[in-house]
Amino acid sequence: MPVLVIAEHDNQALKPATLNTITAALAIDAEVAVLVAGYGCGGVSQSAAVIAGVDRVLLCDHESYLHPLAENLADLIAAIAGGYTHVLAPASTFGKNVLPRLGALLDVSPISDIVAVQSPDTFVRPIYAGNAMATVKTSDQKILVTARPTAFAAASAEGGAAAVEAVEPAAEPGDRVRFVGQELTRSERPELTSARVVIAGGRGLGSSENFKLIEELADKLGAAVGASRAAVDAGYVPNDYQVGQTGKVVAPELYIAVGISGAIQHLAGMKDSKVIVAINKDEDAPIFQVADYGLVGDLFDALPKLSAALD
Amino acid sequence: MKILVPVKRVIDYNVKVRVRQDGSGVETVNVKMSMNPFDEIAVEEAIRLQEAGRAEEIVAISIGAPQCQETIRTALAMGADRGILVETEQDLEPLGVSKVLRECVDRESPDLVIMGKQAIDDDCNQTAQILAGLLDWPQGAFASTLKFSDGRVDVTREIDGGLETLSLLLPAVISADLRLNEPRYVKLPNIMKAKKKPLDTIPIEELGIDVAPRVSTIKVEEPPARSGGIMVASVEELVDKLKNDAKVI
Ligand SMILES: Cc1cc2nc3c(=O)[nH]c(=O)nc-3n(C[C@H](O)[C@H](O)[C@H](O)COP(=O)(O)OP(=O)(O)OC[C@H]3O[C@@H](n4cnc5c(N)ncnc54)[C@H](O)[C@@H]3O)c2cc1C
Ligand SMILES: Nc1ncnc2c1ncn2[C@@H]1O[C@H](COP(=O)(O)O)[C@@H](O)[C@H]1O
Numbered sequence: 001m002p003v004l005v006i007a008e009h010d011n012q013a014l015k016p017a018t019l020n021t022i023t024a025a026l027a028i029d030a031e032v033a034v035l036v037a038g039y040g041c042g043g044v045s046q047s048a049a050v051i052a053g054v055d056r057v058l059l060c061d062h063e064s065y066l067h068p069l070a071e072n073l074a075d076l077i078a079a080i081a082g083g084y085t086h087v088l089a090p091a092s093t094f095g096k097n098v099l100p101r102l103g104a105l106l107d108v109s110p111i112s113d114i115v116a117v118q119s120p121d122t123f124v125r126p127i128y129a130g131n132a133m134a135t136v137k138t139s140d141q142k143i144l145v146t147a148r149p150t151a152f153a154a155a156s157a158e159g160g161a162a163a164v165e166a167v168e169p170a171a172e173p174g175d176r177v178r179f180v181g182q183e184l185t186r187s188e189r190p191e192l193t194s195a196r197v198v199i200a201g202g203r204g205l206g207s208s209e210n211f212k213l214i215e216e217l218a219d220k221l222g223a224a225v226g227a228s229r230a231a232v233d234a235g236y237v238p239n240d241y242q243v244g245q246t247g248k249v250v251a252p253e254l255y256i257a258v259g260i261s262g263a264i265q266h267l268a269g270m271k272d273s274k275v276i277v278a279i280n281k282d283e284d285a286p287i288f289q290v291a292d293y294g295l296v297g298d299l300f301d302a303l304p305k306l307s308a309a310l311d
Numbered sequence: 312m313k314i315l316v317p318v319k320r321v322i323d324y325n326v327k328v329r330v331r332q333d334g335s336g337v338e339t340v341n342v343k344m345s346m347n348p349f350d351e352i353a354v355e356e357a358i359r360l361q362e363a364g365r366a367e368e369i370v371a372i373s374i375g376a377p378q379c380q381e382t383i384r385t386a387l388a389m390g391a392d393r394g395i396l397v398e399t400e401q402d403l404e405p406l407g408v409s410k411v412l413r414e415c416v417d418r419e420s421p422d423l424v425i426m427g428k429q430a431i432d433d434d435c436n437q438t439a440q441i442l443a444g445l446l447d448w449p450q451g452a453f454a455s456t457l458k459f460s461d462g463r464v465d466v467t468r469e470i471d472g473g474l475e476t477l478s479l480l481l482p483a484v485i486s487a488d489l490r491l492n493e494p495r496y497v498k499l500p501n502i503m504k505a506k507k508k509p510l511d512t513i514p515i516e517e518l519g520i521d522v523a524p525r526v527s528t529i530k531v532e533e534p535p536a537r538s539g540g541i542m543v544a545s546v547e548e549l550v551d552k553l554k555n556d557a558k559v560i
Pocket of ligand 2: 408436
């Protein structure tokens with residue numbers, strides 16, 4: 001039986017994390033199907049069909065799936081899960097919202113945030129903010145997994161030729177959950193979790209105005225902007241900038257941490273970056289312990305110099 | 312409105328966790344334990360609803376060893392009205408915890424369950440969503456604002472792209488994200504008062520629920536260590552290293 005991957009998308013385009021999840025699925029079984037549930041999402045199913053390694057695309061195009069509500073999606077997936085050994089979703093707020101609810105419907109204990117597949121029933125996942133790695137084996141007949149996107153390479157978006165078949169929507173959800181609205185952060189910069197370079201600011205920035213220093217540098221490097229929890233809590237930047245144990249996990253080629261002390265909860269979200277730079281005025285800041293290049297100094301002095309050096 | 316708040320006892324978030332030599336788990340002997348930080352936020356939210364006249368009773372529930380009484384007492388000292396300990400020495404996974412919580416919901420009939428979005432030990436981020444699924448209730452996971460009116464709650468959720476607001480029909484399950492509120496400090500007199508608040512203990516066997524684990528831990532290891540870095544003396548040196556050594560810019 002094949003493995004089912006739940007595509008994350010916004011009815012217009014697939015989210016890149018779907019491609020990483022497909023790679024995790026291919027490490028489990030060579031036969032992979034992708035479910036695209038949405039409304040007016042035919043184009044998304046077409047892009048899913050050409051991903052290398054995908055055998056089959058299931059398209060459920062219906063009003064109930066205009067927004068990815070966990071209640072509706074879990075019902076739909078439960079109805080079709082019978083034909084699959086595994087159901088995978090990205091370990092994003094989307095996947096984390098839906099998959100455990102599906103677990104309840106199928107009486108399965110889900111496995112969150114895997115970073116490696118050892119065998120079809122054995123996976124590695126971080127615990128305690130990444131301070132320990134657990135190898136876990138499940139005895140469930142059906143296996144539900146969310147995969148950490150940064151731990152799996154993206155499947156190639158081209159090269160496949162899967163058939164797209166329509167699936168029936170699950171029962172009407174009714175009025176118990178209503179979508180009210182969303183406030184998405186708009187940015188011309190690359191997406192945080194898939195950017196090649198990330199520049200993150202912390203409490204040391206002191207204000208949202210000062211975050212412009214980070215943004216200026218980001219624009220020169222084509223980088224995404226991230227932040228520590230303290231910077232988000234203080235309102236310098238929106239919540240979706242948070243990197244860490246309970247925010248986003250990133251693993252870019254280059255991560256520059258500015259005015260961030262390096263609490264374990266922050267490190268959990270960035271310590272798998274290839275090259276880490278830390279700029280901090282406190283030479284004892286724990287961030288220096290994970291940095292490849294550390295610069296002790298005032299960020300208000302260093303950032304403008306760095307920007308100038310990149311002109 | 313009656314609110315149920317599940318609270319988990321975990322290794323304190325300030326403790327540097329150490330992996331046991333034999334790979335069986337992490338060191339818990341003589342380690343400071345506290346309430347899971349997200350659960351403090353959940354308790355705080357419940358208390359604010361009570362203070363605003365929206366909630367009549369807050370029941371804190373913990374599932375675990377007898378020491379979890381301390382965690383429940385903390386919730387009572389913050390302002391919860393009574394506690395329930397479902398006692399077991401076994402470490403339950405989120406599915407098992409959710410099944411126990413469903414039973415507690417059946418007994419207590421709350422209008423709302425507010426809990427943490429994630430336990431900082433297993434980092435599962437599952438229990439609220441599983442519980443909602445078992446109960447067939449709407450779920451508001453990763454909540455940063457709650458607004459109640461006419462038997463519904465508007466939940467603003469922290470999602471990867473920003474914020475999303477859903478309106479849920481009560482009863483519902485909510486999981487608290489970091490920015491829902493800032494939990495209060497517990498005052499000494501309240502700790503004394505909390506000792507007199509009712510705390511029932513139920514042995515887990517009495518509930519007759521199958522909580523046998525589905526997932527077993529084969530081993531626990533240290534994460535791969537990063538190789539040591541260097542300090543640079545100036546911005547010029549940093550740029551030079553990034554361009555010529557690391558070749559990342
Ligand atoms: C349950 C829980 C979950 C959490 N999840 C996360 C998470 O996902 N992500 C996260 O980031 N945190 C998280 N945290 C918070 C974490 O513990 C830290 O509090 C937070 O990361 C600190 O942010 P910071 O480094 O910006 O602030 P601080 O620790 O205050 O550090 C500021 C740093 O800036 C430096 N600085 C100040 N001024 C300057 C200057 N002019 N020039 C140069 N350097 C300067 C200081 O030396 C200091 O090192 C979590 C905490 C809890 C309890
Ligand atoms: N043993 C437990 N006792 C009480 N509540 C728990 C327990 N385990 C998990 N929870 C609740 O479920 C939330 C999410 O936990 P988890 O799904 O393990 O990340 C926690 O923040 C708690 O509110």
